[in-house]
Amino acid sequence: MLFSEATTTSFFSLAPWLVFAPVIGLLINIIIGGRFSEKLIGAVASVASGATFIVSLLLAYSVWVGHGQGESIFLAEWIHVGSLSLDWTFRVDSLSTTMMLVVSGVGTLIHIYAIGYMHEDVRFKNDPSRFRRFFVFLNLFIAAMMILVSGDSYLMLFVGWEGVGLCSFLLIGFWFEMDTLARPSWANSNAAKKAFIVNRIGDLGFLIAGFLMFWYLGSLQFDEVFAAAPELADTQPGIIIAITLFLLVGVAGKSAQIPLFVWLPDAMAGPTPVSALIHAATMVTAGVYLIARSAPLYNLVEGAQSVVVIVGAATALFAATIAVGQYDIKKVLAYSTISQLGFMVAAVGMGAYVAGIFHLVTHAFFKALLFLSAGSVILGLERGHHLLAHAHNGGAADHDDEEEVRRTEPAEVFDPGDMRNMGGIRKTMPVTFWLYMIGSLALVGIIPFAGFWSKDEILLDASLKYPAVYWLLSTAAFFTAFYMGRQIWMVFFGTARHEAAANAQESPKIMTVPLMVLAGLSILGGLLNLPFKGFHNLGHWLEFTLGEVELLGLDPTVAGLSTLLALAAIFISWLLYGRVTLKQADRDPLKKPLGFVFTGMENKWFVDEAYKAMIVDRYTDVCRFLADVIDSRFWHDWFHEKLIVGTYNWFSNTGLNYYADQKIIDAFANGLGRTTKYLSASVRRIQNGFVRSYALSVFLGVVLILGYLILK
C-alpha cells in the first residue's frame, strides 16, 4: 500500500526529515550518548546522516520522476507580520537536491571516517570524553546545512547560513584550549573567533541584501523575489545591483573570497574531518549555491556579474600562489580550497551556473578525499611519533594507559602536519598514497578525473565570455598543479625527513574505506556532466531550476592547453622537489630562484599582517578611544559621575537636605519649639510665688468681671 502510493505520487512529504534525522541523531547522542561506546555514538551519528542522504535520494528521485517539477513543502508558520509572511518551507528542486545529495553523501562518508579519526585524535589530545561532542556538532552541522540548502526563502537560507557558521565556530574551536600542536594556548579558539567574526562581516552584507529585498521587492521568498525583480530592474536597476553586490559580500565571507578569505586557512585548526566536511566540501560552497540560487537576480545585472567574476578569478589566482609557499599539509589544501572556490564563484558569476555547481560537486568529492587523506597522513605520522616515544622508553609503556602516553612524550614539539617532516610516506602508507594521488590528479585536472571535466567547463565558459578571466584562471590552474605536485613530492616521495615519517603507520579500514568511495567518485564524477552531446546530465538536471542553460561541448584547445599547463607544472615541481631528495634542514628549493616573491607566498602575501595593521589595529584604536575617552572619561566620569551623580548629590545635599529639610522643615519644627520655649519663659514670670500678687490678680479679675456685668 505504502509502496504503491509512493511510486505513484512522490516522496516530497519526506523533506522535513532532512532536518529531523540529524537532529534526532544529535539528541540521542546528547541525552543517552554518555553511556554509549564510541562505536555506537559514531554509528548513531552516521546513521542519522545516512538517513538524510537517503531522504535526499528519494527527493531527487521524486523530482526526476516528476520531470524536474520541484515542490515546496510547508512545515510551519514562522513570521506573519502585515503583508510579510515567512514560513518554514522546504524547497525541493533539482538545484537544492543536488546540494542535499552532496552534503549528506559526502557528510555521511566523513561521519564514518571520523569514527576512526576521532578515536585516535581524542587519545593523542588526551581527552576521550570529547568524542561524543564531536559527533553532536557534526550532526548539528548536517541539520543546519540542510536548512540552508532546502530553504524556500532567503530568510530560511540565512537561518541555515548562520547555523553552519555556528557549527564551523564550534568545530574549529573543538580543541579550544590548545594550538594545532596540542600545546596549551588559545590559538585554536582564536582561529574559531576569527572565522566567526569574519563571517559576521559577510553576514552583514547578506542581511542588508535581505532588507533591500524586503523593502523594494516586498518578499524574501525565492519565487516572489524573482518574479518581482525584473520590474524593479527596469525602474531602479541600482537596487538590484546593490542587492546582488551585498549578497556577494555574504558569499565572500562564507565562501572565503577576497577580501574575506583570511579565516579559512586558520580554520584548519579544527579536526581534519571538519576541514574536509565544513571547510572544503560543503559549508564554504554555500556561497556558490547562494549565487546559483539567486541566478534570476544576477542575470538581470551584468555589472554585478562582472564583479563576481573578478572577485572569484582574483581569489583563485591569489590563493593558488599562497598555496605554493605553505609547509603545512592542511594549509596547502586550505588555500587550494579558497582557490577552487574562486573558480566556482567566477563560474556562477559569468552565468555558467552548471559549470559552477558541477565543479562544486566534483570539488566536494576530491577535496574531501584530499583532506581526509591528509588527516590519514597526519595520524600516520602521529602514530609513528608515539611509537618512537615508546621505543625510546624501552617499549615499557602500555598503549591503553593514556597517562603513560602523555608522560613519555618527548620534549621536542613535533608537528605531524608539517610537510618538511614528511617524505617517503608512499612506502609506509600505500593506501593513503594512492587515495591522495587520485584526489590530487582530480584537483589538478588530469583527464579523465572528475576535476578535469568540471574545471575545463569553467575555463571554456571563461574563454568565451571573459578572455582576461580565462587567463587568470588558467594561471591559477597552473599554480594548482604546481603546489599539488610539490605536495606530493614532499610528502610521499623521497626519503623520510623525520623518524616519525619513517615509522608512519597506515590508517584502519574505517578511515580508508570511505576514502575509497570518495576516490571512486573523484574518478567517475566527470560522468555527471561530460561535455558531449547526450551526456550533459547535470546540465539538463539543473535546467529544471535554472531555466535554459548553454550546454557546451569540449573545446580541444582549452582542454589541451589546460592539460599541458598542468603537466608542465607537475614537471617543474618534479624538477624542484622530486628529482633531488630533500633533506630535513634544506630550505625550500623555490626560495633561491624566486627570492622575495617566495617569501611573500610563504607569508600569505602578508594579508593577515596588512589586515591587522589596517583594520584590526585601527579598530582596536577606535575601541580604545571609545573605552577611554567616550565611555570612561565622558560617559562614566563626566556624564555619569559628574552630571547625574553630581546633580543628584547637589540636589539631595544642597537642594533637599540643606534648603528643603534644614531651612524649611527643620526651621518650622525648631521655630515651633523655640516659640513655645520663649512664650513659656515669659509666661513663667507671672508665677512669681508671692501669694499676695496672686490675690491681687484674683481681685482684679473679679473687679473686671463685675465691672463688665455692671456696665454691660
Next chain:
Amino acid sequence: MVPQDYYIALSAILFTIGALGVLIRRNALIIFMSIEMMLNAANLAFVTFANTYQHLNGRIIAFFVIAVAAAEVAVGLALIVAIFKSKHSIDVDQMSSLKG
C-alpha cells in the same frame, strides 16, 4: 430705723478694708483676719437684703458662710501652724518656693 444704704455702705467699707488687708499685709494671720472681715462684710450685705426684702434665703446664706468660715479657719490655722513649724515664719512672701 437705720436706712439700708448705711448697712450696705458699711459692708462695702469692711470688704474693702479686708481686701486691702489681704493684698497689703504679709503676716498670714492678719491676712486670715482680713479674709474673715470680707466674709463678714458679705454676711452683713446678705442679712441687710434679707431684712429689707423679708426673705429667708439671705439669712440662711449668712449661716452657711459662718459655717464655711469656721471650717476655713480650722484648715487655714492648721496650715499656718505647719508652715511655721518648717519655716519658723508666717510671712507669706517667704512662701514662694512654687515660683515659676
